[in-house]
Structures are given as structure tokens and as C-alpha cells.
Amino acid sequence: MLEFWLIPAVMMLVIVGLFPPIAGYIVLVERKVLADMQVRLGPMRVGPHGLLQPLADALKLLLKEDIIPREADKGIFYVAPIVSMFTAFVAFGVVPFSERFRIADVNVGLLVISALGSVGILGIVLGGWSSNSHYPLLGALRSSAQLxxxxxxxxxxLVCGVMSAGTLSMVQIVRNQQAQGLWFVFDNWGAMAPAFVIFFIAAVAETNRSPFDLPEAESELIAGYFTEYSAMKLGLFMFSEFIQIAVVGALYATLVLVGSNLPFMTDAGFSLPGGPEIALSQAVRVPLQLVTFLGKVALLCVIQIQIRWTLPRFRYDQMLGLSWKMLLPLSLANLAVTVVWMWLAGGGQ
Known part of the structure; x- marks a missing residue:
């Protein structure tokens, strides 16, 4: 009974205590990746190789003057960044970091994350509207249209993935992939692959980052929805954006990359084809799963960072056209193909 409450409590403390610094270091990784792509060094002055730069940035945000526009709706102006930050944090409550390290195994975990992503956009909309300024309002309207x-x-x-998994539980999705011995992206003879590609593109768009950063669009709207924000309230918007990158990486790693498991991993250890089974104790298995999951999430975060600094920003009509004219018809067609395929595989039942 103690273990039932202890592990979720420890995980909540870890998320609340570690994820703000993790978000800060994702910023550092982004700056380093961008510098490497442009043959530069990036931040190097604060600490060895710039490793203390996120701490300096956080200190700067804490010490900066907190300015509020005179005509702003002060209550909503304060609440908006908290909404974005809170929803990004809570999404990790249903993510299985490993077999033992998770806060809750919710039977509708995918639905919870999808709902929290939709609610998180309200923070952007409220922030732009409450600023009582033209540029933030335009950024908020763009954000709602993009959502x-x-x-x-x-x-x-996600529906295609759920059909293949047969469940909405994040924990059970990992177990089903492990039991099936096949990643869902390769299921139905590869018919699931287009669904997960569409999902990844749409999920990246949900994070409001280039090439989908129309709500921000500094070349058009100064800074978009957070133009009037400063100090730590601006920092909360920034932190929520980078935590959402990690949420997308965790969700995609769970759906497509078997979560915290490695290829040929079983409940007892590793079972290599045609070879002996290698047993692993819990003392080795749990840290290995945790490192594996975090490595997959880190890889997906780096891919999202590279996408941001590789592709130019879409125009507003291009952003809407990509969704309504390309992704939505393709996803509907792929859903129909998946339904027919699974119906035929089930013997027409």
C-alpha cells in the first residue's frame, strides 16, 4: 500500500522540481543545435561550455521588472501563462516513464493528453486577448484557428493508433506493442505509418513552433500573443512551449517507439532471435527503461528543434491549407484504409 502511494508522489515531486530546469536546458540544447547547424559555438561564457546559461536566463527573468499594460485585464493577464504551464505539466501525469515510474495509469490516457493540449491553447488565447493590444490579439486569433x-x-x-492498440491507456499501449512484438507504426503491413506521420506533423503544429509559429510571428506581430508580457510571466510561456516539445516526444515515443522498452525486451530480460534469453534484475531493468525512454524523448526533441531551424515559416493561408486540404483528407483516407484492413484481418467481423 505504501508503494502504491510512494511512487506517484515521488514522480510528482520529480516533475514539479526537475521539469522547469529541464525546459531551460532544452532551450540550451536548441541554441547549441542551431549554432552547430550554422557552424557556430552557441552560448559559451556562463559555465563550462555554457552549461550554466539556463540558470543565468532564469535569474534574469526573475530580476526583470514585471510590466502590466494599463488597459489590460489584469486577472486574466496573470492567469493566462499559468494555464499554459499547468496543462503542460499535468500531461506528464499519465505518461509511463517505465514499468514502475509513473504517476497514474489512466484508462483514457491518450484522451487526457489530447484534452490538455486543447486546454493549453486557451492560455495563449487568453494572454493575447487580455493584453488589450492589437498584435497580441491577432496572435491569439491565429492560435485558435491553428488549434x-x-x-x-x-x-x-490518434484514432488509427488506438484502433491498432485496442486501448487508450498509455501503459497498455506499451504492453500491447511488446506482446505483439511489432511496433504499431509497422502494423497492418505499414498502413499505420501515414497516420503516425500525420500525427507528428499536427502535434508539432500544436506546439506553435516554426514552421507553424503563426501565433508568435515576430517578423509580423512583434512577438505575437506574448508581446506585452515580461519577467517571469514571459518565462512561464517559454517554459510551457518547451515542455510541450517534451510532451510530444513522450507521446510519440509511447505510441510508435514502444515507450521505455528496447527491441527484444521481455518481462524477464532480453530474448534474442535464435539465441539464449538474458535475464535482467529489477535493479537493472528499471534504470535501463528510464534511460531508454528519456533517450527516445531527447531524440524526438532534437528532431523538432532541427525542423524549427530548417523550414521557413508558412504564410497564414499555407498553414490552413496544409491542414484542411492535405492532412485532413489524407487522415480520413488512411482511417478508411485502416478500418477496411482490420475488418479483413478479422475475417470480416
Whole structure:
């Protein structure tokens, strides 16, 4: 009984205590990756190789003057960044970091993460509207249009994954992939692959990052929805954006990359084809799963960072056209193909 409450409590403390610094270091990784792509060094002055730069940035945000526009709706102006930060944190409550390290095994975990992503956009909308300024309001309106456009395609991609998994539980999805011995992206003779590609594109769009950063669009809207924000409230918006990158990576790693498991991993250890089974104790298995999961999430975060600094920003009509004219029809067609394929595989039942 003690273990039942102890592990979720420890995980909650870990998430609350470690994820703000992790978000800060994701910023550092992004700056380093960008510098490497442009043959530069990036931050190097604060600490060895710039490793203390996130601490300096956090200190700067804490010490900066907190300015609030005179005509702003002060209550909503304060609440907006908290909404974005809170929803990004809570999403990790249903993510299985390993077999033993998780907060809750919710039987509708995928639905919870999808719902929290939709609610998180409200922080951007409220922040832009409460600023009582033209540029933030335009950024908020763009954010709402982007949410409606890409939420449908992302949802249909998730439906295909749920059909293959047979469950909405994040923990059970990992177990089903392990028991099946086949990643869902290769299921139905590869018919699931387009669904997960569409889902990844739509999920990246949900994070409001380039090439989908229309709500921010500094070349058009100064800074978009957070133009009037400063100090730590601006930092909360920044932290929530980078935590959402990790949420997308964790969700995609769970759905497509078997979560915390490695190839040929079983409940007892490793079972290599045609070879002996290698047993692993819990003292080795649990840390190995945790490191494996975090490595997969880190890889997916780096891919999202490279996408941001490789592709130019879409125009507003291009952003909407990509969703309504391409991703949505493709996701509907892929859903129909998946349904027919699974119906035929089930003997027409």
C-alpha cells in the first residue's frame, strides 16, 4: 500500500522540481543545435561550455521588472501563462516513464493528453486577448484557428493508433506493442505509418513552433500573443512551449517507439532471435527503461528543434491549407484504409 502511494508522489515531486530546469536546458540544447547547424559555438561564457546559461536566463527573468499594460485585464493577464504551464505539466501525469515510474495509469490516457493540449491553447488565447493590444490579439486569433485546423488531423491520426492498440491507456499501449512484438507504426503491413506521420506533423503544429509559429510571428506581430508580457510571466510561456516539445516526444515515443522498452525486451530480460534469453534484475531493468525512454524523448526533441531551424515559416493561408486540404483528407483516407484492413484481418467481423 505504501508503494502504491510512494511512487506517484515521488514522480510528482520529480516533475514539479526537475521539469522547469529541464525546459531551460532544452532551450540550451536548441541554441547549441542551431549554432552547430550554422557552424557556430552557441552560448559559451556562463559555465563550462555554457552549461550554466539556463540558470543565468532564469535569474534574469526573475530580476526583470514585471510590466502590466494599463488597459489590460489584469486577472486574466496573470492567469493566462499559468494555464499554459499547468496543462503542460499535468500531461506528464499519465505518461509511463517505465514499468514502475509513473504517476497514474489512466484508462483514457491518450484522451487526457489530447484534452490538455486543447486546454493549453486557451492560455495563449487568453494572454493575447487580455493584453488589450492589437498584435497580441491577432496572435491569439491565429492560435485558435491553428488549434481548430490541426486538432482534427491529429485526432484522426490518434484514432488509427488506438484502433491498432485496442486501448487508450498509455501503459497498455506499451504492453500491447511488446506482446505483439511489432511496433504499431509497422502494423497492418505499414498502413499505420501515414497516420503516425500525420500525427507528428499536427502535434508539432500544436506546439506553435516554426514552421507553424503563426501565433508568435515576430517578423509580423512583434512577438505575437506574448508581446506585452515580461519577467517571469514571459518565462512561464517559454517554459510551457518547451515542455510541450517534451510532451510530444513522450507521446510519440509511447505510441510508435514502444515507450521505455528496447527491441527484444521481455518481462524477464532480453530474448534474442535464435539465441539464449538474458535475464535482467529489477535493479537493472528499471534504470535501463528510464534511460531508454528519456533517450527516445531527447531524440524526438532534437528532431523538432532541427525542423524549427530548417523550414521557413508558412504564410497564414499555407498553414490552413496544409491542414484542411492535405492532412485532413489524407487522415480520413488512411482511417478508411485502416478500418477496411482490420475488418479483413478479422475475417470480416
Amino acid at each position: 481548430v485546423s490541426y486538432e482534427l488531423a491529429m485526432g484522426l491520426g
